[in-house]
Amino acid sequence: MSDMLSIGLSSLKAYQTALTTVSENIASAGTAGYSRRTTDIREVVAPAGITTGTAQGMGVVARGLTRAADVYKTAEVRTATADLARTEAGATWLQRVEESLTGNKLGDRLTGFFNSAKAVAADPASLAPRAAMLEAASSIASSFAATGTALDGAMEDLDKSAEAAATQLNSLARSLGRVNAGLGRQQEGTSGQAALLDERDRLLEQMSAITDVSVTTDTSGRAIVRVGGVAGPVLVQGENTGAITYQRSDEGLVAYTLHFQGEGSPVFPNGGVLAGFAEGAERIAGALDEVNKLATAFAEGINTVQAAGEDLDGTAGAPMFAAGDPAYKLTLMLDDPRGIAAAAPGKGIRDNGNLAGLEALRGSGRFEDTIASVTSANAAALSARxxxxxxxxxxxxxxxxxxxxxxxxxxxxxxxxxIRFQQAYQASSRVIQIARDTLNSILEIR
Known part of the structure; x- marks a missing residue:
C-alpha cells in the first residue's frame, strides 16, 4: 500500500512540474527569444541489486527541463541578421550622399551659371545680364558650400553612429560575460539555466546586427565569441570581455580595434552595421573628394578665363572665385558686374570674344557631367543596395x-x-485517494 501511495505521490509531483512548464510555455509564446521547454519525465529506476518482480512499478519522476534548441538554425538567423544589417546601414549612408548631392541643386546651379554667361555674350555692354551672371555665380558658391557641408555633416553623423554601435556592442559583450558567469553556476536542466540560455541567444543575435560573430559554446553553454569571422579576435570568453574602438582617416578609411586582456587586434567586420559604416565612410569621402576637386577646377578655370579678357573698364579681368579650405568652401570674389571680363583684349566693351573661352571651359571641364555622373553612380549603388x-x-x-x-x-x-498532463495529474490524485481509501478500509477491518 505504501508503494501505491509513493507511486501516486511521485506521479503527482512529476505532472505538477510538467503542468508548470506547459503553462510557462503558453504564457511566453509571444516573448521574443523564448525557447520551448519540456519536462523530462522518467520512470523511477530500481536500486542496484534489486532484480525481483517487486522492483517493478516504482513510479515516475521529473528529471529536469529540456530546452528546445537548434544551433544551426540559430546560427543562420545570426548570419542573415548580420548580412541584412550591413546592407541596410550601407544604404542609409548612400541615401545621405544622394540627399547631399541633389538637395543643394549643384548641377542646376552650374547650368544656370553657364547659361547666364550666354546672356552676357548677347549684350556685353549691358549691366543687367552681368548682374544676373554674378547672382548665378553667388548661387554656385553657395551650392558648392552647402553640398560639401552636407557631406561633412553626413560623415560626422556616421562617426557618431559608429561610435554608438561600438559602445552598444561592448555593452552587449559585458552582458554576455555576466550570462556566461551565471551559466557556470547553474545546474543543468533547471528553469534558471534555460532562461540564461535564452538570454545568451538574444544577446548574440543583437551582437550579430552590429558585427558578424562566430560563436562556440562549452559544455555549460557559455559562449566564446569572435568578431569578423572564425579567425577573428576573441571578444567574449567566459566572464572575460573585450572592447571595440572606432577610428576613421580623412580619406574615409575606417579602422576597428579590439582590446582584449591588454592586447589590441585589428577587426575587419564582414557583416553588421560596423561593416556598413566602413562602406558608407568610403562613399561619403569619395563624394566629398569629387566635390572638392570639382570646386577647385571650376574656380581655377573661371579665373583663368577672367584673366584672359578685359572688363568694361578695359582692364584685365580679376579672379571671380577663391577656393577655400576645404575647397568646397567656394567664395565669390567679384562683386562688381562691370568686372566680368567678356571682351578679348583691346576689342572694346561690346566685344564678347573672351566668353567663348568660358563656353570652351564648360565643355572641357565637364563640370555638369561630373556632378551628374557622381550622382547617378551613387543612385545606382543605392538602388542595388x-x-x-x-x-x-x-x-x-x-x-x-x-x-x-x-x-x-x-x-x-x-x-x-x-490537457494530457491535467488528466495524468488527476489520475495520480485518484491513485492516492484510492490508496488512502483502501488503507482506511483495511484498518477498519482490523
Missing part, C-alpha cells in the same frame, strides 16, 4: 520562421499537452 536588402529581408524572415518552428512555442500543441 535596396534590392539586396529586400532579398536579405526575405532570407532573414525565412531563417527566423525556421528557427521558430524548431524551438518556438506552438500554442495548439501546448494546449494538447496541458
Amino acid at each position: 535596396r534590392s539586396v536588402a529586400e532579398a536579405q529581408t526575405a532570407m532573414r524572415d525565412s531563417a527566423v520562421s525556421e528557427r521558430a518552428a524548431a524551438t518556438g512555442v506552438n500554442v495548439d500543441e501546448e494546449a494538447v499537452d496541458l
Whole structure:
C-alpha cells in the first residue's frame, strides 16, 4: 500500500512540474527569444541489486527541463541578421550622399551659371545680364558650400553612429560575460539555466546586427565569441570581455580595434552595421573628394578665363572665385558686374570674344557631367543596395520562421499537452485517494 501511495505521490509531483512548464510555455509564446521547454519525465529506476518482480512499478519522476534548441538554425538567423544589417546601414549612408548631392541643386546651379554667361555674350555692354551672371555665380558658391557641408555633416553623423554601435556592442559583450558567469553556476536542466540560455541567444543575435560573430559554446553553454569571422579576435570568453574602438582617416578609411586582456587586434567586420559604416565612410569621402576637386577646377578655370579678357573698364579681368579650405568652401570674389571680363583684349566693351573661352571651359571641364555622373553612380549603388536588402529581408524572415518552428512555442500543441498532463495529474490524485481509501478500509477491518 505504501508503494501505491509513493507511486501516486511521485506521479503527482512529476505532472505538477510538467503542468508548470506547459503553462510557462503558453504564457511566453509571444516573448521574443523564448525557447520551448519540456519536462523530462522518467520512470523511477530500481536500486542496484534489486532484480525481483517487486522492483517493478516504482513510479515516475521529473528529471529536469529540456530546452528546445537548434544551433544551426540559430546560427543562420545570426548570419542573415548580420548580412541584412550591413546592407541596410550601407544604404542609409548612400541615401545621405544622394540627399547631399541633389538637395543643394549643384548641377542646376552650374547650368544656370553657364547659361547666364550666354546672356552676357548677347549684350556685353549691358549691366543687367552681368548682374544676373554674378547672382548665378553667388548661387554656385553657395551650392558648392552647402553640398560639401552636407557631406561633412553626413560623415560626422556616421562617426557618431559608429561610435554608438561600438559602445552598444561592448555593452552587449559585458552582458554576455555576466550570462556566461551565471551559466557556470547553474545546474543543468533547471528553469534558471534555460532562461540564461535564452538570454545568451538574444544577446548574440543583437551582437550579430552590429558585427558578424562566430560563436562556440562549452559544455555549460557559455559562449566564446569572435568578431569578423572564425579567425577573428576573441571578444567574449567566459566572464572575460573585450572592447571595440572606432577610428576613421580623412580619406574615409575606417579602422576597428579590439582590446582584449591588454592586447589590441585589428577587426575587419564582414557583416553588421560596423561593416556598413566602413562602406558608407568610403562613399561619403569619395563624394566629398569629387566635390572638392570639382570646386577647385571650376574656380581655377573661371579665373583663368577672367584673366584672359578685359572688363568694361578695359582692364584685365580679376579672379571671380577663391577656393577655400576645404575647397568646397567656394567664395565669390567679384562683386562688381562691370568686372566680368567678356571682351578679348583691346576689342572694346561690346566685344564678347573672351566668353567663348568660358563656353570652351564648360565643355572641357565637364563640370555638369561630373556632378551628374557622381550622382547617378551613387543612385545606382543605392538602388542595388535596396534590392539586396529586400532579398536579405526575405532570407532573414525565412531563417527566423525556421528557427521558430524548431524551438518556438506552438500554442495548439501546448494546449494538447496541458490537457494530457491535467488528466495524468488527476489520475495520480485518484491513485492516492484510492490508496488512502483502501488503507482506511483495511484498518477498519482490523
